[in-house]
Amino acid sequence: MKETHTAALWESLIRIVKAEVKPALGCTEPVSLALAAATAKAHLQGKVQHLQAWVSPNLMKNGMGVNIPGAGMSGLPVAAALGALCGDEKAGLEVLKNVTQDDVAEATRWMKQKQVRVGIDPDCHEVLYARVRVWNDAHHAEVIIAGDHTHIISIEQDGKTLFRDDNRTMEAEPVSLPDFFRNVSIRDIFQFSEQAAFSDIAFILDAAVLNNRLSEEGLRHPWGLHIGASLERQRAKNLIGNDLLSNLLIRTVAASDARMGGAPLPAMSNSGSGNQGIAATMPVVVAAEFTGADQEKLARSLILSHLVAIYIHSKLPTLSALCAVSTASMGSAAGIAWLLGGDLDTISMAINSMVGDVSGIICDGAANSCAMKVSTGAASALKAVLMALDSTAVTGREGIVCDDVEDSINNLCSLARNAMQHTDKQIITMMIEKSV
Structure with missing residues (x-):
């Protein structure tokens, strides 16, 4: 019975990723x-x-x-x-x-x-x-x-x-994502990512191809705020180092530069957002290259990252005052942690630390400045993973973070669904008044 349940769950997870991660x-x-x-x-x-x-x-x-x-x-x-x-x-x-x-x-x-x-x-x-x-x-x-x-x-x-369509039902989703993920945990996602057949998840490698292409475009041309290209030039002056953190930041934010600047290239999105797709993809791609991971390890880390991002986003409104790049970056933290030898506890610790770190980033509309938030999420992800690998994390005694990572995620998403609704209205009012 358990094997049947697992098979059905894994089939659903694959179907959901294919529906939520697309160009x-x-x-x-x-x-x-x-x-x-x-x-x-x-x-x-x-x-x-x-x-x-x-x-x-x-x-x-x-x-x-x-x-x-x-x-x-x-x-x-x-x-x-x-x-x-x-x-x-x-x-x-x-x-x-x-x-x-x-x-x-x-x-x-x-x-x-x-x-x-x-x-x-x-x-x-x-x-x-x-x-x-x-x-x-x-x-x-x-x-x-x-x-x-x-x-x-x-x-x-x-x-x-x-x-x-009076019922407003999603054609490809007989069960809504919030309802589906109510009975799924980070542990379930972790086990699927480690154990699913490579042939069943290899499709996620397309995310690496598309978003890396955007990253290269962002480094070649001055799209948006060209943050990635600026950081690369500053690295040439030895103002920042040539290490995993700088590579991760530069290549991730360059993809967002290109996307927000209007480059005519598709991003592989996550949960309806190109920036969320970039945030869940590029840090993992860079970490995989750093560790010398093969294509199967890259696919497993990417499927873990994207599924965690989808899982958390399922608890959020479609659009809200919370910048969802921060939650997508929690997915990349999971993928990076696994690539660097971490286990489920490492991932849980890293996500808890990120809830304590970037939970206050607001969404004030799509713009070139979104790339700044993408870079912040990527930096937070690596920082939280490195802390977790050293057995340290934000604890359940601090702020909205709980000892159980599921409770931490629920607290964060509850803020976005409830308390931040007024914040969202205020942001929209400010933006409209500014544009008049």
Whole structure:
């Protein structure tokens, strides 16, 4: 009976990783809006002449300041226009993969002529929500995405409902992630990562390929804040060392530089976020190279990292005032700890220390500065692992940390779900007032 349960659990874990770890081109909130626009375009009779979009406050927060891949511009109107002009509605989070400079020029013209309007839906109670209506003369089409970046819940054409998902159920998830992970522990994830057949988890190596490619791009060109390239130049001046920590920081943050700066390359995302995918991937990749790990050890450490990140994120709101890069970095701490010879206790100690270290990082919208938070999470992960390997960690006598790592995680996520909701509203108000 136990073997049957384990087999079913492992099969579910593989399915969840494949659903939650996938390529995404650009920041996923504006991309979600672009996907809604592209899908609406596909159901409109004739070419789109103008559009209007309504989004949730949190989607507005994460789309105001982020660069759109291939556009050289930032903001939700750009994403919506490009989605309606050239978006591939069948490409999911890679909806903008076919953007050309002609498309960018046309999108710019649309915005100058006020053919694109994007605002907050005052009646929206969803955390992640995008509604796009496109027009051509007397014809119109409307698409709503809600709950998940690619989850279409409604399609209308000229006032006729073509599709509606009133239950808001995820097509690929008969059981919600919060419900599923309620009966799963870090121990279960650890055992799966160590014991699953390599052939069953080898697909996760694609995360290393995609995100390392982004990292190389971030070091070659001045994307975003070009933090990785700056640190590399300072290392050449001997202002920082050439060691595991500096390599881990430089290569991880360079990937985020490229992604947030608008590089036309996909990131392998985690839980709907490219930065979370980078945070769960690149520190582990660098640690694997440092230890001389083969492809199987890299795959096991990556599957451990990504699953821990998904597990913790399942306890959080889809979007909140807590920067989820910090929790994704707890996944990388698990992967690094295992690569450096640590066991389940080492991983638990490291995560506890990170809860005591980076739990206060707020999300103030997607922007180039997200790369700073990615670097902070990566540094915290390695620091916490090195402490744990030396048998020291933040203890259950301190702050919100508990002796049991599961309780520490639950405390952190409870803050994000409850107390930080007011913080989130205040952040959004500040950002909108600043932009007026």
